[in-house]
Amino acid sequence: MTTAPDVQYETRSVKTVRGMETRTRAKIENEGWEFVSQTQGTVRSELNFRRQKPKTPWKLIGIGGGVVALLIAVLLIINAIGGGGSGREGDESSPSPTPSQVAPSEASAPSAAPEPAAVITDTSVDELLERLNSAEMGGVKVGDQFRLNGELFMSDLWMTGASGDFFVMLKAQDGAQDLPVFVDESDTAGWQDGTKVEMVVEMVEATIDGETTDGWLRAKSATTSP
8 A cells, every 4th residue: 555755644443343344344434534454353353544634725724814804804994984873772672572472381382292112123143243244234223123033152252342331242154253242241140152042132332442333232131042
């Protein structure tokens, strides 16, 4: 990768859970960043990007500053010529509002409509992982909820991550991939590799090292099954 000597770049590093690199890279590249390198870790990967810094239009800034100075000078001259006006108009009292102008009381305000129940979509671990790794995350948005059945594995890597959330891993693609899910650590008592669970998960945002990204899953409910 070559860099022109007169071009300046700003850089950006994004950390993501292993298995989510493709989705994260596509999202950042869609924002105009150029992929540079990737550092693979045991649990997390770090993706490095860059993009060209915009050149400062100094000529336009100089012209704009001159126009502003000219406008200020014109306003000062107009104010000096016009002099101070009579303050009688300001002393006149404002008319009292008519009953029709009085704001309605809180009691007369319409009550808020109840929020609709959340829609939960049935899916599988493989299908959901494929959607999250596809372009635009397959249309999945923050707040979308899914019901799935999966098998827990790689329990030696379950931990509290950099976002401050405890996560477990669901087996995907016969163990070739994994799907991390944020859960309440107290709910995982007795969980181990091979435990079958039914979960309702919600797509949420998470902040890692000051970088907030979406595409993460948080369990709203989780029960083990035989």
